Amino acid sequence: MTGISRRAFVAGAGAAAVAVTSPVAWAQASPGGDVHGDVLADAAMVWRRPPAGWQEGPFMGNGFLGVHVYQKAGEGDVLRFMLNHSLVQDQRGQWEAAIGYSRLPIGYLTLTFAGSVTAVDWRLDLEHAELTGTVTTSQGSVRLTALVLNQRDVLLVSLETSAGEEAAVWGFTPLPSATTRTIRRPPDYTANPDPVVADGHVEQPMHAGGGYTTAWRELTQGGRRLLAATIVYGYPDSTGAEQAVRTVRQVLDGHPEAQVLAHRHWWKRFYRRSLVSVPDKKLQRFYWIQLYKMACATRENAPVVTEWGPWFPEVGNSWTNIWWNLNVQVAYPMINGSNHPELDAITTTFRKYHENLELNVRPEYRDGKSWALCHPGDRMLRPGPRYVGIPGVSPNDHTGNLTWAMHNVWLAHRHSMDAAVLKDVLYPVLTRAIAYYDRFLVEGADGRLHLPETRSPEYANASDATYDLSLIRWGCRTLLDTAERLRADDPLVPRWREILARLTPYHRNQQGVMIGADVPLAESHRHYSHLLWLYPLRESLDRTSFEHWASMRERWHGYSFAAASSMETLFGNPEKALSYLRFFIDGNVADNCAITPNTMYREGSNLAVESPPAAAQSLLDMLIQSHGGVVEVFPAVSATWADASVERLRTQGAFLVDASRSRGRTDWVRVSSEAGEPLRLRHGIDGPFEVSDERGRRLPYRGEETIEIPLRKGATAMIARRGVRPSQAWDVPANGSAPAWGLP
Numbered sequence: 183m184t185g186i187s188r189r190a191f192v193a194g195a196g197a198a199a200v201a202v203t204s205p206v207a208w209a210q211a212s213p214g215g216d217v218h219g220d221v222l223a224d225a226a227m228v229w230r231r232p233p234a235g236w237q238e239g240p241f242m243g244n245g246f247l248g249v250h251v252y253q254k255a256g257e258g259d260v261l262r263f264m265l266n267h268s269l270v271q272d273q274r275g276q277w278e279a280a281i282g283y284s285r286l287p288i289g290y291l292t293l294t295f296a297g298s299v300t301a302v303d304w305r306l307d308l309e310h311a312e313l314t315g316t317v318t319t320s321q322g323s324v325r326l327t328a329l330v331l332n333q334r335d336v337l338l339v340s341l342e343t344s345a346g347e348e349a350a351v352w353g354f355t356p357l358p359s360a361t362t363r364t365i366r367r368p369p370d371y372t373a374n375p376d377p378v379v380a381d382g383h384v385e386q387p388m389h390a391g392g393g394y395t396t397a398w399r400e401l402t403q404g405g406r407r408l409l410a411a412t413i414v415y416g417y418p419d420s421t422g423a424e425q426a427v428r429t430v431r432q433v434l435d436g437h438p439e440a441q442v443l444a445h446r447h448w449w450k451r452f453y454r455r456s457l458v459s460v461p462d463k464k465l466q467r468f469y470w471i472q473l474y475k476m477a478c479a480t481r482e483n484a485p486v487v488t489e490w491g492p493w494f495p496e497v498g499n500s501w502t503n504i505w506w507n508l509n510v511q512v513a514y515p516m517i518n519g520s521n522h523p524e525l526d527a528i529t530t531t532f533r534k535y536h537e538n539l540e541l542n543v544r545p546e547y548r549d550g551k552s553w554a555l556c557h558p559g560d561r562m563l564r565p566g567p568r569y570v571g572i573p574g575v576s577p578n579d580h581t582g583n584l585t586w587a588m589h590n591v592w593l594a595h596r597h598s599m600d601a602a603v604l605k606d607v608l609y610p611v612l613t614r615a616i617a618y619y620d621r622f623l624v625e626g627a628d629g630r631l632h633l634p635e636t637r638s639p640e641y642a643n644a645s646d647a648t649y650d651l652s653l654i655r656w657g658c659r660t661l662l663d664t665a666e667r668l669r670a671d672d673p674l675v676p677r678w679r680e681i682l683a684r685l686t687p688y689h690r691n692q693q694g695v696m697i698g699a700d701v702p703l704a705e706s707h708r709h710y711s712h713l714l715w716l717y718p719l720r721e722s723l724d725r726t727s728f729e730h731w732a733s734m735r736e737r738w739h740g741y742s743f744a745a746a747s748s749m750e751t752l753f754g755n756p757e758k759a760l761s762y763l764r765f766f767i768d769g770n771v772a773d774n775c776a777i778t779p780n781t782m783y784r785e786g787s788n789l790a791v792e793s794p795p796a797a798a799q800s801l802l803d804m805l806i807q808s809h810g811g812v813v814e815v816f817p818a819v820s821a822t823w824a825d826a827s828v829e830r831l832r833t834q835g836a837f838l839v840d841a842s843r844s845r846g847r848t849d850w851v852r853v854s855s856e857a858g859e860p861l862r863l864r865h866g867i868d869g870p871f872e873v874s875d876e877r878g879r880r881l882p883y884r885g886e887e888t889i890e891i892p893l894r895k896g897a898t899a900m901i902a903r904r905g906v907r908p909s910q911a912w913d914v915p916a917n918g919s920a921p922a923w924g925l926p
Contacts (some may be wrong), residue, residue, distance in 0.1 A: 206401045206408035207340040208442040211310040213750045218454050221913050222309040224463065225470040227780065227924035229304040231317070236264075236495040236789055237778035238925060240306045241311045242328065243478030243770055245527075247335040247413060248492030251313065251328065258298040261317065263291040263328075265396060266494040267335065267413040268485045271503070271560060272361065273390035277368055278568040283560035284361035284502040287494050289384070289396060291411060292353040293339075296346060297321030306924065308474045309453060310446045322346030330478075335414070336433050338441075341407040352400060352409055359386050362498025378421075382430075385421040392417035397426035401434050403685040410434050452477055456521040457829035457911045458805065461822070464758075465801060468767050471781045471923060472798035472915035474717025476517060476525055479791065485561035485804070486527045491791045499788045503558040506583040507639050508709060512799075513792040514590055515718065518597040519802040521832040528590045531563065533607050538563040539584065543571050545616065552618035553611065555584035573622040573650075574634030578643065581636045582711075585653040586617040589718065592660055596834040598807075599623050599857035601668070609664050613674065616657040619650065620681065630686040640709040640807070643700025648688045650857055652715035658682045688715070703730060706737035708773070710745050717749045720809045725753060738774045740766050740783050740793030747800035751818035756804060760820045763800050766793070779925055806841075808833035812888060814864040815851050825914035835859035840911060850902035850909075858895030864888045870904040 213219045214332065232253040233239035239252035250264040266288050274282040297320035304315035313328045322344040330337050343350055360373035374393075378385040383397035398411035410430040414422030433441060447654045453473070460466050479491035489501035489509060504510060510528065517525040538552035542565050553568035555563065557580060571578030588611055594604040624792045625630045633654070638647045658678040665672050689696045697712045713731060715721040728749055735742070743766040750759035769777055775785045783793045805828050807814045813833045819826055826843040833839055836857035842849045848866040864887060865871070873881045873891065878897040891899050902908050 206406045208405050208439045211446060214309055217913050225308050225467040227306040228922045229302055229925045231925050232299055232302050232697050237782055237784055238780055242330040243492045243494055245484035247330050249330055250338050250493050259295045261293045264412060264482055264496055266492055268492040269415040270394050273417055275566050278566040279560045280363050280502050280558040281361050281367055281377055282566045284616050285488060285494060286359050287357035287498060289354060289356035294317045295350045308470060311449045324350055332445045335412050337411045339409045343405050356384050361502050363500040363502045365500050376923045383423060384429035385423045387421055392419055393421035395421050395423040395426040397430050399430040399434055402738060437716050456831055459913045460913055461825055461917035463916045467923055469798050469801050472795050473520060474727045476795055477694055480525050480527045480836050482524050482526050482530045484527050486531050489790045495789050503560055506555050506557040506587055509792045511586050511795040512589055517798040518593050519831050521830050522596055526594050529594045529603055529607055532611055536611055544569045552621060553614040554618045556580050557583055573636045579637040582650050582653045585657050588612045588615060597832050599836040604664050605668060612657055612661055619654050631684045632686050638697045639711040641707050642697055642701050642914050644701040646686055646689055647698040648695055649711040649714055652719055693730040694724060706734040708737045708739045708742045719744055727846045729744055737773050739785055741796045744796040744800045748803045751803040756818040756820045759804060759818050763797060766797055781923055806831045806839055812862045812864055813837055816843055816848055816866050822917060827912045829911035849906045852900050854898040855893045861891045861893045862888055865901045872902055872904055874900045
């Protein structure tokens with residue numbers, strides 16, 4: 183499709199401007215005035231020069247509508263507001279998901295100035311999810327405020343122009359409605375039809391039916407202007423044009439200020455669900471930006487994040503849908519510890535679309551008893567005509583995707599103890615995931631159960647692949663535990679026990695656990711799939727295997743460093759854990775991969791979002807851990823962090839933990855129980871301590887370093903060093919200086 187030029191839309195945008203008598207700019211946000219407000223103010227990203235693209239620009243979103251702001255090279259008088267929507271995808275299921283169900287680029291708004299841009303001074307206010315600041319040009323200046331409404335898929339941009347820039351004008355350029363993926367693109371693939379251009383909106387029909395529409399409208403009052411823009415996906419019934427036009431009209435003709443206030447209220451409440459403060463302020467800011475990013479990118483009722491979240495890059499590339507062999511699995515764990523279950527799109531996706539998992543299995547195995555999951559797939563778990571491999575038959579990739587995804591669901595359950603997650607999602611899906619493996623287990627001459635050749639992700643094919651064996655072990659243990667918790671009289675219980683008893687051990691050599699039978703780890707491996715039993719499954723600790731993997735870092739990517747950091751916390755090595763984490767967030771380049779100035783991530787010329795949230799989880803692992811039935815406070819805090827403060831971090835067992843550390847010692851811990859699960863706490867307090875309830879009354883407990891407290895549902899326990907009075911969460915002092923994220 184031939185793109186329609188930016189200039190072609192200037193007239194339409196101008197015609198859509200309507201003079202009104204009501205104010206068109208909303209009131210400035212006021213700071214929180216509490217510890218969260220202070221932490222978030224410090225974490226704001228800033229720009230002192232124009233960002234040049236996806237890797238540098240400020241980003242906004244609400245799980246559906248995503249916006250990036252930047253200036254394209256060679257367009258000195260233009261800002262681009264790249265618009266995308268996580269629902270907008272093709273619907274041609276005759277091709278694999280990355281092509282037939284590909285997410286589609288949409289287009290960008292342009293703000294064209296009278297003069298050339300000479301400077302910017304922007305601030306992305308995390309607390310209110312608003313971009314504010316000025317653009318200075320050779321002819322004047324423009325003050326702007328922009329946000330994506332949390333409660334509606336609408337971008338609002340308020341402008342105040344100075345003399346010389348009164349003629350700054352909005353336009354829109356659609357991008358070709360076609361997959362940007364080139365790998366395995368079939369020769370009969372064609373782009374969707376050209377867009378239909380109207381006054382203030384652009385309809386994009388699709389060959390599969392329906393389509394999507396981008397609409398925008400601007401109100402003006404003197405030197406103040408307010409633009410609203412939206413994207414509506416109408417498949418299969420319409421292009422969404424009527425709804426898109428109606429939405430921008432309703433927002434502008436109603437009470438934009440009330441919409442903004444509701445937006446701000448949601449975001450302020452969002453952040454106050456937990457608190458993390460450490461002396462390393464670059465890392466602290468990074469962590470809070472990842473919370474902001476995840477809330478922009480996903481919600482429990484939104485699609486699971488693709489490689490780009492809702493922010494389809496203008497340049498595109500081949501990662502046009504959802505990758506389930508690592509990327510989704512490492513992006514989401516941080517939402518558990520940070521106490522944000524409202525961001526859990528994974529559990530919701532499997533609850534709504536689990537029946538499509540059978541489409542991922544070859545037709546000859548579709549008996550309703552075994553399921554699997556391809557990558558890439560779409561938001562409804564559909565793979566197109568692409569199937570999970572058959573062990574022993576090449577190609578045999580994707581075998582572990584579904585079981586690993588169920589580990590994310592299991593984590594969601596363990597952090598909430600919501601029985602419905604077990605009953606409705608984890609148990610039925612995991613049962614079928616293990617059943618798929620069980621189809622192919624064979625008894626060897628040694629009497630053990632073996633798995634024929636599968637693909638250890640991104641490394642090599644191997645029989646008895648450690649990656650798959652570790653997932654089978656975890657899956658069977660989890661199913662047995664779940665059956666007991668649900669009191670399910672399941673006829674498969676004996677088989678799960680048999681698999682656990684007879685499954686062959688991992689193959690080893692002097693360097694530790696191997697990729698699989700006769701396949702050693704002989705070169706750098708970014709995916710760490712053969713160490714899944716160590717992290718995140720936490721089956722056992724094995725320093726030898728870890729050190730062999732970590733001795734070859736030439737091909738490591740961002741998530742490799744995040745995983746290495748979290749693994750070191752399990753070994754109790756905080757300084758090594760911090761060094762891996764800082765290597766990544768400091769922007770070091772490894773295998774031509776690096777974090778970007780706006781905390782996004784690139785792998786060569788490809789762009790992604792999953793590694794930074796994985797690194798945020800590494801920070802949480804330093805501050806709180808919960809596995810094996812034990813909650814551990816400050817398990818791997820660097821000696822350089824004399825102080826640390828956390829509030830309402832969520833752990834397995836549905837406990838909420840507050841804790842404070844000062845002068846290198848843990849002072850107190852507060853634990854609240856939401857589910858009445860048994861509490862075993864490794865508190866980390868040196869010397870005599872006292873245990874009491876929320877009223878100061880002594881509570882019975884057993885143990886010393888690890889204590890057991892009978893804590894009923896809704897009750898709270900306080901554990902404090904003798905003579906120390908528990909206080910509130912605080913923003914601890916910095917142990918050094920660091921610039922803000924962005925382009926400061």
